[in-house]
Structures are given as C-alpha cells and as structure tokens.
Amino acid sequence: MKKGLTRKKARDAAKVQRATVQRAQRAGRRQAAQGARRLSPAQYDSDKVVVPRPDLDVLPGAQVELPFQFRRAFVVLIVLVGLVLIGLVVAQNWQGFVALQSAGYTDLSNSEPASTLAAPKAGPARIGIVSGHRGNDSGAVCADGLTEAQVNFDHAVRVASLLRAQGYTVDILEEFDPRLRGYVADVLVSIHADSCAYINDLATGFKVTRAVDSPLPEADDRLVVCLTARYQRVTGLRFHANTVTYDMTQYHAFYEIDRATPAAIIETGFLYLDRTLLTRKADQVAQGIVDGILCYLNGETP
Numbered sequence: 001m002k003k004g005l006t007r008k009k010a011r012d013a014a015k016v017q018r019a020t021v022q023r024a025q026r027a028g029r030r031q032a033a034q035g036a037r038r039l040s041p042a043q044y045d046s047d048k049v050v051v052p053r054p055d056l057d058v059l060p061g062a063q064v065e066l067p068f069q070f071r072r073a074f075v076v077l078i079v080l081v082g083l084v085l086i087g088l089v090v091a092q093n094w095q096g097f098v099a100l101q102s103a104g105y106t107d108l109s110n111s112e113p114a115s116t117l118a119a120p121k122a123g124p125a126r127i128g129i130v131s132g133h134r135g136n137d138s139g140a141v142c143a144d145g146l147t148e149a150q151v152n153f154d155h156a157v158r159v160a161s162l163l164r165a166q167g168y169t170v171d172i173l174e175e176f177d178p179r180l181r182g183y184v185a186d187v188l189v190s191i192h193a194d195s196c197a198y199i200n201d202l203a204t205g206f207k208v209t210r211a212v213d214s215p216l217p218e219a220d221d222r223l224v225v226c227l228t229a230r231y232q233r234v235t236g237l238r239f240h241a242n243t244v245t246y247d248m249t250q251y252h253a254f255y256e257i258d259r260a261t262p263a264a265i266i267e268t269g270f271l272y273l274d275r276t277l278l279t280r281k282a283d284q285v286a287q288g289i290v291d292g293i294l295c296y297l298n299g300e301t302p
C-alpha cells in the first residue's frame with residue numbers, strides 16, 4: 001500500500017509535471033507568435049532577432065506571407081516609379097525630338113549632345129532683341145540726319161510688341177548692354193541696317209548670319225535659315241549674300257551671351273536704296289523678323 005501509494009504519487013507527480021511542461025510550452029509558443037506579429041519583416045528575418053521564432057506549425061502565414069507581400073508591393077512600386085520617370089523624360093524631350101525630325105535631323109545617334117541642339121524649352125520662351133547701335137553710336141547716317149540706330153530701334157520695338165502680344169518675354173537690349181554678358185534666352189537676334197551712302201544699284205537687300213565659330217551650329221543655322229526665308233517672304237527683299245562681313249560673323253554679342261543661347265544678326269536692308277521699306281513699311285520688316293523667330297522656336301520647316 002505504501003509502496004503502491006508512492007508509485008501512484010510518483011505517477012501523479014509525473015502527470016502534473018507533463019501538464020505543467022505542456023502548458024509552459026503552449027504559453028511559450030503563444031508569446032513567440034505574438035512577438036513575431038509585433039516585429040517588422042526585416043527585424044523578423046534579421047539574425048539579431050531577440051524574440052524566439054515561433055514554431056512553423058503555429059503561425060505559418062505570418063512567417064511566409066507577410067514578407068512576400070511586402071516584397072511584391074515594393075517591386076511593384078519600383079516598377080511604377082520607373083515607368084513614371086521614363087514617361088516624364090519622353091514627355092520633356094518629345095517637342096525637341098519632333099522639332100529635330102522636321103528640321104531634317106533624323107539621325108540622333110551621330111548628332112551633337114542634346115544641349116547644343118537647343119531644343120525648345122518648356123514654358124514661355126524668352127527672346128532677346130539687340131537694338132543695333134543703341135546706347136553707343138548712331139551707326140550709318142543718312143544725308144538728312146536719319147540714323148541707323150533710330151531705324152533699328154523702331155524695328156526692335158515693333159518686333160518686341162508683336163512677340164509680347166503672343167505671350168513671349170522679350171528683352172530689348174542695347175548694343176553693349178551689360179545684360180548681354182552670359183545672357184540666357186531661347187533666341188537672340190540683333191537688328192542692324194546697312195549703309196545710307198549710295199554705293200551702286202546693287203546695294204539693296206538684307207543679310208542674316210550667325211557666329212562663324214558658333215558653339216551651336218545646328219541651332220544657329222536653323223535660326224538663320226528661318227529668318228532668311230520668312231523675312232524674304234514678308235518683305236520681298238532679296239538676300240544680299242556677298243556683303244556678309246567680318247563684323248557680322250564675328251559680332252561682339254555672339255561672344256558675350258551664354259553659349260547655350262542661339263543667336264543671329266540681321267541687316268534688314270540698305271538705308272539708301274531700301275529706305276522706303278525700312279521706314280515706311282517698318283511693320284513688314286518687324287513681321288518678317290517675328291515670323292523668322294517663330295519659325296525657329298516652333299521648329300517649322302523654313
């Protein structure tokens with residue numbers, strides 16, 4: 001009896017011990033599972049994790065699905081951000097690309113870097129107009145006292161007002177305007193006129209040119225072609241190519257402005273033989289220059 005009692009006691013004690021151990025194990029699993037839920041996936045996967053890992057059969061979902069969902073969401077987010085960035089780049093360059101296509105520059109792989117192609121910028125364009133000789137000297141002078149500087153300024157003001165009416169920002173600059181140093185704009189055109197002396201009957205016509213060593217040859221050439229074609233169309237004046245001078249191709253302002261600003265100089269006509277056009281039909285002169293600038297800015301085929 002005593003022996004049997006002792007054996008029964010021992011059995012009971014063992015049963016109680018097993019139950020206690022099982023309870024402790026269950027409590028431990030529960031704690032571990034709660035700890036795992038509180039942890040972020042990164043912490044959970046880390047080697048430095050402090051809370052013990054729950055048994056696989058306790059929380060299989062929490063272990064496998066949460067990090068995977070996060071990872072999948074992250075990959076989807078990265079792909080979406082990438083697509084949006086590509087879309088933005090394409091949208092920003094599309095206008096310039098179309099302009100280049102219409103100008104005949106179809107092979108982009110061998111062309112100059114994008115910055116030297118001077119693609120139209122987003123937003124309203126800024127246009128610089130140099131009123132030839134203004135603020136410095138009279139330029140050519142006619143027998144009756146009419147000066148080239150006066151005629152140029154009349155043209156510059158007309159050009160500026162026509163462009164401003166279309167929403168463009170226009171700066172009228174003097175011949176040696178301090179703003180010319182590092183001047184940044186979508187385009188700069190300097191307006192001059194030729195001699196008022198009678199040279200011969202051939203001293204009639206206009207000229208347009210750019211810097212002989214332009215840092216933007218493609219953009220400047222297109223500006224020159226646009227100005228020439230539109231000015232000729234509106235005024236009917238002929239292009240006087242053989243009197244393009246060193247003063248024009250090495251014009252000082254070309255070397256003062258920012259290297260990214262496309263620029264050209266126009267001699268609107270000879271003050272002697274073309275005086276009627278330059279003074280009495282100044283609106284045509286201005287319209288021809290404006291049309292040339294817009295032809296360039298809009299990427300039109302001249």
Ligand SMILES: [Zn+2]
Pocket residue numbers: 132133139140148192193
């Ligand atoms: Zn001049």
